Amino acid sequence: xxxxxxxxxxxxxxxxxxxxxxxxxxxxxxxxxxxxxxxxxxxxxxxxxxxxxxxxxxxxxxxxxxxxxxxxxxxxxxxxxxxxxxxxxxxxxxxxxxxxxxxxxxxxxxxxxxxxxxxxxxxxxxxxxxxxxxxxxxxxxxxxxxxxxxxxxxxxxxxxxxxxxxxxxxxxxxxxxxxxxxxxxxxxxxxxxxxxxxxxxxxxxxxxxxxxxxxxxxxxxxxxxxxxxxxxxxxxxxxxxxxxxxx
Numbered sequence: 001x002x003x004x005x006x007x008x009x010x011x012x013x014x015x016x017x018x019x020x021x022x023x024x025x026x027x028x029x030x031x032x033x034x035x036x037x038x039x040x041x042x043x044x045x046x047x048x049x050x051x052x053x054x055x056x057x058x059x060x061x062x063x064x065x066x067x068x069x070x071x072x073x074x075x076x077x078x079x080x081x082x083x084x085x086x087x088x089x090x091x092x093x094x095x096x097x098x099x100x101x102x103x104x105x106x107x108x109x110x111x112x113x114x115x116x117x118x119x120x121x122x123x124x125x126x127x128x129x130x131x132x133x134x135x136x137x138x139x140x141x142x143x144x145x146x147x148x149x150x151x152x153x154x155x156x157x158x159x160x161x162x163x164x165x166x167x168x169x170x171x172x173x174x175x176x177x178x179x180x181x182x183x184x185x186x187x188x189x190x191x192x193x194x195x196x197x198x199x200x201x202x203x204x205x206x207x208x209x210x211x212x213x214x215x216x217x218x219x220x221x222x223x224x225x226x227x228x229x230x231x232x233x234x235x236x237x238x239x240x241x242x243x244x245x246x247x
Contacts, residue, residue, distance in 0.1 A: 022191030022215030099131030106140030
């Protein structure tokens with residue numbers, strides 16, 4: 001017998017995730033170095049965080065640096081790490097003053113000590129804030145996240161703390177990097193590319209995907225509102241049937 005699901009409330013989604021793509025191509029199209037594209041991308045991030053709070057979004061997750069990004073040229077990685085350092089040092093006080101809570105997901109082992117300290121500082125300072133939750137996916141890969149979760153479960157089974165038949169989807173989800181947060185309602189990717197690129201693969205099972213044809217440095221409040229308007233045009237069933245009014 002088919003299951004039914006209520007029609008979703010398409011006000012502001014609770015959780016929005018963004019793959020911030022296209023900094024380098026934006027710069028190349030203008031004859032600028034890639035580093036300038038990344039700097040303009042930080043400006044777009046500031047605008048988007050402000051807009052998300054104003055639009056009533058509860059959680060904003062951003063894909064800031066993937067586990068695969070370490071394969072980029074060393075000079076570009078230095079630029080990106082420098083931007084991260086400056087963003088935290090320059091913007092953390094403002095985020096804290098705006099009651100934003102910062103969460104970090106991704107692998108921290110092996111990071112440079114000063115980068116790890118900065119990430120921990122951002123979390124510690126804003127831990128008790130109650131406004132927008134800004135989740136920063138840094139040194140993050142979804143396959144790696146799932147592998148870490150499964151490794152911990154396998155260790156528990158091996159030591160007799162779990163039985164194999166206790167392993168469920170709910171248990172796996174509880175071992176991911178931010179198990180207390182709801183899955184994203186919508187994942188937005190800029191630059192026109194139409195793939196998830198190892199981002200939130202488990203959590204994206206029922207997320208709406210919105211691909212926008214502009215590069216990340218061009219993203220602003222209007223672009224966010226347009227992406228959310230596209231989300232509101234969708235019909236979310238979560239594998240069931242939508243219950244129509246009066247049916």
